[in-house]
Amino acid sequence: MTERLDGTVALVTGASSGIGHATAVALAEAGASLAVAARRRDRLEALAGQIGGDVLVLETDVTDEAQARSMIDRTVAHFGRLDTLVNNAGVMLLGPIVDAPVEEWRRMVELNLLGLLYATHAALPHLLAAAETDPRRVADIVNVSSVAGRFARSGSGVYNATKFGVGAFSESLRQEVTQRHVRVSLVEPGAVATELISHNRPGVIEGLQAMWGPVEVLEPQDIAEAIAFTVTRPRRAAVNEILVRPTEQER
Numbered sequence: 001m002t003e004r005l006d007g008t009v010a011l012v013t014g015a016s017s018g019i020g021h022a023t024a025v026a027l028a029e030a031g032a033s034l035a036v037a038a039r040r041r042d043r044l045e046a047l048a049g050q051i052g053g054d055v056l057v058l059e060t061d062v063t064d065e066a067q068a069r070s071m072i073d074r075t076v077a078h079f080g081r082l083d084t085l086v087n088n089a090g091v092m093l094l095g096p097i098v099d100a101p102v103e104e105w106r107r108m109v110e111l112n113l114l115g116l117l118y119a120t121h122a123a124l125p126h127l128l129a130a131a132e133t134d135p136r137r138v139a140d141i142v143n144v145s146s147v148a149g150r151f152a153r154s155g156s157g158v159y160n161a162t163k164f165g166v167g168a169f170s171e172s173l174r175q176e177v178t179q180r181h182v183r184v185s186l187v188e189p190g191a192v193a194t195e196l197i198s199h200n201r202p203g204v205i206e207g208l209q210a211m212w213g214p215v216e217v218l219e220p221q222d223i224a225e226a227i228a229f230t231v232t233r234p235r236r237a238a239v240n241e242i243l244v245r246p247t248e249q250e251r
Helices: 018-029 041-051 065-079 102-130 157-180 202-212 220-231
Strands: 009-013 033-038 056-059 084-087 139-144 182-189 241-244
Touching (some): 009 065, 018 041, 018 220, 033 041, 033 065, 041 056, 065 102, 102 139, 102 182, 139 157, 139 220, 157 182, 182 220, 220 241
Parallel strands (some): 009 033, 009 084, 033 056, 182 241
16 A cells, blocks of 8 residues: 655655656655755756646755755755655766776766765754654655666676665665664666766767667656655555666666
8 A cells, every 4th residue: 555745855866857857756746745956957947847836946966065965954944854865866877997987987986876975964864853753754765776786797887886885885774774764775777768878978878779779668757656666655664675677678
């Protein structure tokens, strides 16, 4: 049975497109008040207009620790609480390790790992407090990882490293706070029709298009539904990990 999120507050990072956009819509439909964060304010404002009501737009670069903390502080100042944090912001820059542009590695570590860590650290006191109060007496952190957080492959080494790191951090934190009814969940998408591929260098993009061309990839809504399912479980039930791949994706 799905529980409603009425009376709770959710914050979604990377909400300007793709999985983040779809997740914000899904959580609003489940009754949560929404704060949405990303660097592209115009996209966030369009999303807020689509959702309607009191949606807090937070132009934020989570790789900047001060901005990540301000994002959390402004959410709590506006709504008075925080019940759900969806760490979705991320980037996928693929290619061989040999002769790789190191700035791509730095960007992935800063966004996929450090941005998630900054947001989580700032949010935890508020999530722990929400888990002690009505209406649900439980709080959620959902970290969006990837199938790349389970299986390493050639040409994806540093992206794999960041997503394996997300998984390790999530499990350690889960053990630390689960007795206090803060649930930590890992959602691992396979190939999804988002902007991730477009951030790569031309040669890499062509290779990815050739690899995924025959596969019917997932839509962002498929992952949003998995996230909504996760955070609407009763207080007694924690969904620790969900791997969602296209039916035709082998690995």
